[in-house]
Amino acid sequence: MTDAALRAPGAPVRAELSLWRRFLHRPLGVTALAVLLLVVLTGLFAPLLAPHDPNLVDFTLTQAPPGAEHLMGGDSAGRDIFSRLLYGARTTVYGAAIACLVGVGIGVPAGVAAGYFGGAADRICSWISDAVQSVPGMIVLLIVAAGTGADFTVLMVTVGVFMTPGYYRISRSRALAVRREPYVDAARVAGLTHARILHAHMLRAVHAPVIIQSALTAGVAMGMQTGLQFLGVGTASAPDWGQMMNDGFRTMGTHPLILLWPSLALGITIAALAFIGSTLADLVSVRTEPARRRRTAPAGRHAVDAETPASSGALVHTVERSALRIDNLRVTYATAHGDKEVVRGVCLDVAPGEVLGIVGESGSGKSQTMFSALDLLSQDGRSSADGIWIGGREAGGLSRAERHALLGTRVGYVPQEPMSNLDPCYTIGHQLVEPLRAVHKLTKAQARDRAREVLLRVGITDPDRVMASYPHHVSGGMAQRVLIAGAVAGKPDLLVADEPTTALDVTVQAEVLELLRELQQEYGMALVIVTHNFGVVADICDRVVVMKDGRIIESGTVGQIFAEPADPYTAELIHASQDDSESRDDLDAAWHEAGQKVHT
Numbered sequence: 388m389t390d391a392a393l394r395a396p397g398a399p400v401r402a403e404l405s406l407w408r409r410f411l412h413r414p415l416g417v418t419a420l421a422v423l424l425l426v427v428l429t430g431l432f433a434p435l436l437a438p439h440d441p442n443l444v445d446f447t448l449t450q451a452p453p454g455a456e457h458l459m460g461g462d463s464a465g466r467d468i469f470s471r472l473l474y475g476a477r478t479t480v481y482g483a484a485i486a487c488l489v490g491v492g493i494g495v496p497a498g499v500a501a502g503y504f505g506g507a508a509d510r511i512c513s514w515i516s517d518a519v520q521s522v523p524g525m526i527v528l529l530i531v532a533a534g535t536g537a538d539f540t541v542l543m544v545t546v547g548v549f550m551t552p553g554y555y556r557i558s559r560s561r562a563l564a565v566r567r568e569p570y571v572d573a574a575r576v577a578g579l580t581h582a583r584i585l586h587a588h589m590l591r592a593v594h595a596p597v598i599i600q601s602a603l604t605a606g607v608a609m610g611m612q613t614g615l616q617f618l619g620v621g622t623a624s625a626p627d628w629g630q631m632m633n634d635g636f637r638t639m640g641t642h643p644l645i646l647l648w649p650s651l652a653l654g655i656t657i658a659a660l661a662f663i664g665s666t667l668a669d670l671v672s673v674r675t676e677p678a679r680r681r682r683t684a685p686a687g688r689h690a691v692d693a694e695t696p697a698s699s700g701a702l703v704h705t706v707e708r709s710a711l712r713i714d715n716l717r718v719t720y721a722t723a724h725g726d727k728e729v730v731r732g733v734c735l736d737v738a739p740g741e742v743l744g745i746v747g748e749s750g751s752g753k754s755q756t757m758f759s760a761l762d763l764l765s766q767d768g769r770s771s772a773d774g775i776w777i778g779g780r781e782a783g784g785l786s787r788a789e790r791h792a793l794l795g796t797r798v799g800y801v802p803q804e805p806m807s808n809l810d811p812c813y814t815i816g817h818q819l820v821e822p823l824r825a826v827h828k829l830t831k832a833q834a835r836d837r838a839r840e841v842l843l844r845v846g847i848t849d850p851d852r853v854m855a856s857y858p859h860h861v862s863g864g865m866a867q868r869v870l871i872a873g874a875v876a877g878k879p880d881l882l883v884a885d886e887p888t889t890a891l892d893v894t895v896q897a898e899v900l901e902l903l904r905e906l907q908q909e910y911g912m913a914l915v916i917v918t919h920n921f922g923v924v925a926d927i928c929d930r931v932v933v934m935k936d937g938r939i940i941e942s943g944t945v946g947q948i949f950a951e952p953a954d955p956y957t958a959e960l961i962h963a964s965q966d967d968s969e970s971r972d973d974l975d976a977a978w979h980e981a982g983q984k985v986h987t
């Protein structure tokens with residue numbers, strides 16, 4: 388494989404640099420980070436750095452001006468301000484760290500779970516988050532202070548609880564966006580458990596926004612903590628900046644320096660955190676909009692039609708002889724104009740070793756049909772069916788875990804858009820090996836060997852290099868080969884390919900179709916290929932079902948349908964595909980012209 392093949396045009400080269408390495412190229416961010424580190428180190432090593440005992444009272448030092456021995460002078464009680472400032476940094480950093488840990492520990496898992504699972508989990512968590520936000524924090528803190536004898540740690544835990552909604556919101560919105568990413572669908576079909584998906588994809592997706600949020604939260608926590616200490620709430624034995632400000636406030640008119648030092652320390656620390664946060668936010672473009680799942684036709688075209696009879700004519704095998712069988716499937720979405728039925732009584736089946744094409748124009752319900760079978764329907768969709776059998780087992784009768792295990796081991800899925808089906812955060816090798824280890828229980832070495840073997844089989848001549856690459860290093864055609872390799876790595880009985888060539892250029896389309904045909908024959912799999920183009924399936928499929936407006940309007944062998952299309956819509960589709968540059972003849976011609984071999 389050449390470099391050109393490895394790198395997609397316009398691949399984000401800068402993405403190779405880690406976030407932190409890019410951060411180090413920002414002078415403002417680096418300066419702010421250095422200041423923060425200085426504050427943290429000062430707090431940690433205060434006992435070594437402080438020239439005097441911070442609580443030692445020396446009346447000769449009362450409100451003394453700065454001097455050689457006491458760099459910042461003395462406070463109103465005769466204590467060394469510089470030493471107290473150093474110890475105060477320790478209290479401030481400790482308090483902010485507790486608040487952030489509590490916020491992250493509660494807000495992130497809750498936000499990720501709410502965004503990923505949706506439904507009741509989302510509603511309950513959002514309700515709690517809103518409730519926490521609506522509680523007046525300062526009053527609660529004063530009550531907690533009174534009840535706990537102003538225990539500083541408990542107070543900062545309470546501050547952390549009030550920071551939770553910020554973490555919750557940001558994690559939820561990231562999880563909502565990522566859960567619709569095709570690579571999460573692919574992970575589900577591959578049989579990965581929710582726990583693994585949450586850990587591998589969701590937490591990874593939220594970590595950058597959470598770091599940014601922590602920088603801002605730490606600043607807010609420091610402000611609240613200092614405010615409490617200023618009001619006299621806190622431990623008197625440990626010096627802190629709030630107490631020092633309170634002391635300085637009282638003598639501000641005559642000795643302004645006593646107020647200036649702690650105010651400067653607090654202001655600089657909070658500003659450093661704000662600059663770190665804004666630099667990070669600048670570097671990480673946090674996408675919160677939900678990812679587009681598929682192309683969709685304009686809403687409102689379909690009326691609810693629960694009475695439409697099931698198109699059972701498309702069934703030709705018994706349940707026992709089917710790799711997949713769907714009986715009377717209906718899918719409905721709630722829209723602003725009422726329920727919209729987008730799949731209306733679909734029946735279809737495919738036998739082991741058989742290739743079925745599902746053909747229809749965009750929006751005809753092809754993908755929704757297969758999403759229902761693969762348990763990938765989006766959360767706002769409802770499906771019902773008389774039965775969906777995978778390898779003769781009724782999937783509807785299984786628990787969610789059993790159904791995922793069945794899908795993971797028996798079904799492979801090749802999605803529409805290769806690039807968005809690979810997680811940009813992980814190497815290709817990791818993404819191929821993980822399901823083999825988690826679902827097929829191979830050891831790491833066995834999984835790597837199997838991944839290498841299937842990559843070679845799909846025509847990737849340098850599997851080690853590809854496995855070490857990130858998705859943005861490879862071209863679209865290469866990414867589709869990787870996904871096909873991943874889909875067949877577990878030796879499934881059924882392979883579902885949803886518009887597998889749509890996003891590819893014409894030569895690569897021909898190669899990918901040829902590859903699918905070869906793999907299907909070699910593994911003896913059933914193959915369901917979803918496409919809008921009759922030409923693409925003409926010499927791959929044994930049988931075809933034609934869909935329109937959520938229904939199957941015609942089905943039969945490819946020969947029959949091509950020779951005598953019964954429905955004018957089918958004839959129109961065939962005609963359109965013959966005019967289309969992506970027709971099978973053109974694809975084959977392109978492939979032969981390119982003189983390329985699909986695999987070695």
Ligand SMILES: Nc1ncnc2c1ncn2[C@@H]1O[C@H](COP(=O)(O)OP(=O)(O)OP(=O)(O)O)[C@@H](O)[C@H]1O
Nearest residue numbers: 681682683684720729749750751752753754755765
């Ligand atoms: N989340 C949703 N909410 C409402 N309607 C939806 C949703 N997802 C899909 N639909 C509708 O379902 C219908 C069928 O969509 P489907 O994705 O199955 O089409 P398709 O035949 O696969 O075409 P394409 O290849 O363009 O995706 C479309 O009319 C679409 O607008």
